[in-house]
Amino acid sequence: MGYTKDQLLARLQELKIDFTCYDHPVVLTVEEQDKKHRLYVVSALEGTKVDMKNQGFKSKQSCYFHPLTNDVTIVLSSSNLDKFLISIGKQPAYVDLEASPVVGKDNPPDLAHLVPSDTPISSEQPVQNVTPANATHQNNAPKETGKAKPKVQGKGAGNSQSKVDKPNSATDVEKCVNDVFDTFMSRFFLSEVSKKLNLTTEELSSKLDLDGLRGLVAPELESTMMILKSASYTAGFEAGFETMLNNGLKGCPSRK
Amino acid sequence: MATATPAAETEVKEEEQVVNPWEVSAGKGGIDYDKLVDQFGCQRIDAALVDRIARLTARPPHRFLRRGLFFAHRDLSEVLDLYERGEKFYLYTGRGPSSEALHLGHLIPFMFTKYLQDAFKVPLVIQLTDDEKFLWKNLTVEECKRLARENAKDIIACGFDVERTFIFSDFEFVGGKFYENMVKISKCVTCNKAVGIFGFSPEDPIGKYSFPPVQAAPSFPSSFPHLFGGNNQLRCLIPCAIDQGENTKMSASDPNSAIYVTDTPKEIKNKVNRYAFSGGQDSIELHRKLGANLDVDVPIKYLNFFLEDDDELERIKTEYKEGRMLTGEVKQRLVEVLSGMVARHQRARAQVTEEMVDAFMAARPLPNMFG
Numbered sequence: 290m291g292y293t294k295d296q297l298l299a300r301l302q303e304l305k306i307d308f309t310c311y312d313h314p315v316v317l318t319v320e321e322q323d324k325k326h327r328l329y330v331v332s333a334l335e336g337t338k339v340d341m342k343n344q345g346f347k348s349k350q351s352c353y354f355h356p357l358t359n360d361v362t363i364v365l366s367s368s369n370l371d372k373f374l375i376s377i378g379k380q381p382a383y384v385d386l387e388a389s390p391v392v393g394k395d396n397p398p399d400l401a402h403l404v405p406s407d408t409p410i411s412s413e414q415p416v417q418n419v420t421p422a423n424a425t426h427q428n429n430a431p432k433e434t435g436k437a438k439p440k441v442q443g444k445g446a447g448n449s450q451s452k453v454d455k456p457n458s459a460t461d462v463e464k465c466v467n468d469v470f471d472t473f474m475s476r477f478f479l480s481e482v483s484k485k486l487n488l489t490t491e492e493l494s495s496k497l498d499l500d501g502l503r504g505l506v507a508p509e510l511e512s513t514m515m516i517l518k519s520a521s522y523t524a525g526f527e528a529g530f531e532t533m534l535n536n537g538l539k540g541c542p543s544r545k
Numbered sequence: 546m547a548t549a550t551p552a553a554e555t556e557v558k559e560e561e562q563v564v565n566p567w568e569v570s571a572g573k574g575g576i577d578y579d580k581l582v583d584q585f586g587c588q589r590i591d592a593a594l595v596d597r598i599a600r601l602t603a604r605p606p607h608r609f610l611r612r613g614l615f616f617a618h619r620d621l622s623e624v625l626d627l628y629e630r631g632e633k634f635y636l637y638t639g640r641g642p643s644s645e646a647l648h649l650g651h652l653i654p655f656m657f658t659k660y661l662q663d664a665f666k667v668p669l670v671i672q673l674t675d676d677e678k679f680l681w682k683n684l685t686v687e688e689c690k691r692l693a694r695e696n697a698k699d700i701i702a703c704g705f706d707v708e709r710t711f712i713f714s715d716f717e718f719v720g721g722k723f724y725e726n727m728v729k730i731s732k733c734v735t736c737n738k739a740v741g742i743f744g745f746s747p748e749d750p751i752g753k754y755s756f757p758p759v760q761a762a763p764s765f766p767s768s769f770p771h772l773f774g775g776n777n778q779l780r781c782l783i784p785c786a787i788d789q790g791e792n793t794k795m796s797a798s799d800p801n802s803a804i805y806v807t808d809t810p811k812e813i814k815n816k817v818n819r820y821a822f823s824g825g826q827d828s829i830e831l832h833r834k835l836g837a838n839l840d841v842d843v844p845i846k847y848l849n850f851f852l853e854d855d856d857e858l859e860r861i862k863t864e865y866k867e868g869r870m871l872t873g874e875v876k877q878r879l880v881e882v883l884s885g886m887v888a889r890h891q892r893a894r895a896q897v898t899e900e901m902v903d904a905f906m907a908a909r910p911l912p913n914m915f916g
Contacts, residue, residue: 460708460913463663504853512889515704516896522707523904 294358301356301363306373308365462518466510470503564787566743578616581787587617594618597625602664608853609657615784624782628665633915634780635773636661637763639672640700642692642714643682647699648803649883652890653850654786655703661784668709668772668914671700672763676715680752690716697902699806702894705905708913711772712905715759723768730758771908806891810884817844817880825865825872836868837875844872844879851882 301308354370356363365373458464475490483493532540562572564581571577582589590610599606609615624634638658640651662669673696675689684692693714700712719727736754739745745754764781766773773779801820804813824842826832839845839862852858861878864870 462706509889512704512893515706516702516893519701519707519901519904520896520898523898523901526904526907526909527900 294356294361297356298363301365301373304373306365306369308363308369310361310363312361460518462511462514465514466507469510470506474499474502569787576787582617585617585619587619590616590618590621594621594625598664601625601628604664607657607660607664608855609653609660609850611855612849614653614850615657621782624780627780632780633667634665634782635667635766635914636669637672637781637783638669638785639674639760639763640696641674641677642689642696643678643684645692645695646800646805646807647696648805649851649886650803652699652703652806654784655700655705658784659704661782662706662709666709666915668711668911669705670763670769670772671697671705671710671712672760673697673712673714674756674760676719676759677756680750680756686716690714694899694902697905698897699890699894701897701901701905702806702890704893707905708916709911710905711769711908711911712902713908714906717906718908719759722770723762726762726765726768727758730761731755734758772911772914804883804887806887806894808887810880810888813883813887814880817876817883821847821876821879823872823876825875826868829871832871833868837865837872839866842875844875847879848875848882851886852878 298310354363354365355361479490479494483490486493488496562577562580563570564576564584569576581587590613595606595610598610605611607615628634636658638654658669661667673693675686675693678684678692679686679689682689693716697712697714734757739754739757743753743757762768764783765777766779766781767775767777801816804816808816821843822841824838824840824845826835826837837845842865845862845865848858848861852861861870861875865872865875
């Protein structure tokens with residue numbers, strides 16, 4: 290479910306977050322802003338890219354954001370920004386964008402641990418107003434605004450889902466085992482066998498100890514499926530490795 | 546003033562139980578677990594803790610927990626506290642790859658670790674200490690590395706999740722941040738302390754002295770920058786076994802003392818029937834009258850570990866103890882259970898390729914490790 294600018298602004302008011310609001314003609318790039326605005330417009334594509342806020346933000350009184358539309362800019366302090374982020378269950382992380390850590394075999398990107406490991410549920414595209422004069426620029430300046438902020442893992446209580454997180458279900462072997470068993474048992478085995486034996490499915494399932502059967506079958510199924518998963522992953526891993534080795538980044542399709 | 550006679554001295558020594566990295570021997574009456582818990586500064590895993598684990602993981606606790614086979618812990622409550630708050634942790638376990646032959650006893654810590662991985666949905670690092678085996682055994686470096694990879698295949702066959710598991714061998718992986726942590730750890734422990742803990746002697750090669758930090762380093766998340774970045778706050782939970790002894794002593798050097806993952810159903814049946822020490826009576830009449838001694842019965846001990854159904858286990862124990870069930874019947878059930886387990890392991894093991902080992906052992910990111 291997408292949100293509108295008015296809903297967002299109403300929410301900020303609910304949270305008693307002070308901000309100033311400026312209506313203006315659509316602007317698509319920072320360069321088109323008044324040059325005396327020293328700070329950056331934050332833009333984050335929800336879920337796919339992660340943009341870190343500059344450490345310079347941290348103590349600033351005036352941070353500028355588009356509230357789900359690019360014909361309005363709101364100004365608020367970084368502490369109010371934190372307030373809003375925490376209210377939507379995201380833990381803000383301030384990093385130094387000007388630092389250039391060495392990234393290599395033993396040094397993965399130092400902010401890697403801040404990137405959320407699960408794919409967030411995608412929402413509708415936020416509203417973007419384009420005046421006819423700027424239509425040609427649209428393809429080159431994808432400044433969709435969103436409100437995705439990185440979740441800090443490990444420490445911090447930004448994660449509202451605690452004990453049982455939703456895993457990426459396509460690779461969840463346990464879930465797959467249960468699905469297969471339930472489908473096989475209820476849809477096929479029970480219905481077909483009960484027909485052959487002239488019983489109703491209820492009568493047949495009450496005679497069988499389905500839970501006991503599940504207990505016997507599940508470890509076997511799970512072992513087989515886990516090996517299939519490992520074999521598939523291995524094939525993918527090899528393929529990716531060979532692609533990079535032989536063709537570099539050019540070998541990988543572009544998402545644009 | 547008479548000094549104690551040698552006989553008396555030896556008697557005293559035999560009564561003490563010994564538990565250290567290279568020797569586990571029981572005093573009279575078997576391993577005293579309460580003493581062990583005290584000696585290692587642990588606490589018992591009680592029913593309340595097992596319940597808590599079940600609640601937090603939304604599933605029944607593993608039979609090793611239900612039956613008190615994993616019985617002691619340090620700081621497990623703290624880990625559960627942080628998990629309940631939404632924080633994460635990772636698992637660390639390992640194996641010294643000294644032989645190709647793995648028996649069921651070797652699999653137990655891995656079976657339990659797999660359960661922990663599935664239940665808590667957390668990542669796992671598995672250390673294969675090929676360097677340790679090189680230092681302590683008469684093996685070449687190449688042989689140790691080869692054994693590490695072979696053992697990795699059996700470990701993979703236990704069913705670990707490739708999206709959450711990093712297996713590494715010391716010879717291949719040590720370096721970088723891992724090595725930095727090793728050196729930092731080695732600066733914290735004096736020679737005296739190491740000798741006190743590990744019993745080194747001045748004649749031992751210095752490699753032995755410097756090995757323990759290798760096994761300590763995986764407890765620190767910063768040792769694995771490709772997994773955890775520079776995060777040094779992530780807690781680590783380490784499941785481990787004390788290398789069970791008692792009178793069921795399984796030893797990789799005595800093929801009849803244990804069930805191997807390579808055994809055929811016929812071999813399993815033969816070993817259980819001929820070599821598993823029975824607590825039953827010598828004749829059927831006597832057995833019906835007196836029942837079995839469960840304390841010394843090996844098949845019952847194995848069933849305790851490997852039979853999943855609690856109700857069935859209780860029924861067998863009761864019937865056997867009361868003499869209504871015979872040794873042969875108990876052994877038959879055990880053969881069924883073990884054959885099933887070993888067959889399943891072998892099926893999975895047959896599918897593990899060198900490429901799969903490469904994938905598990907690659908220092909790759911695990912983006913779904915907490916998912």
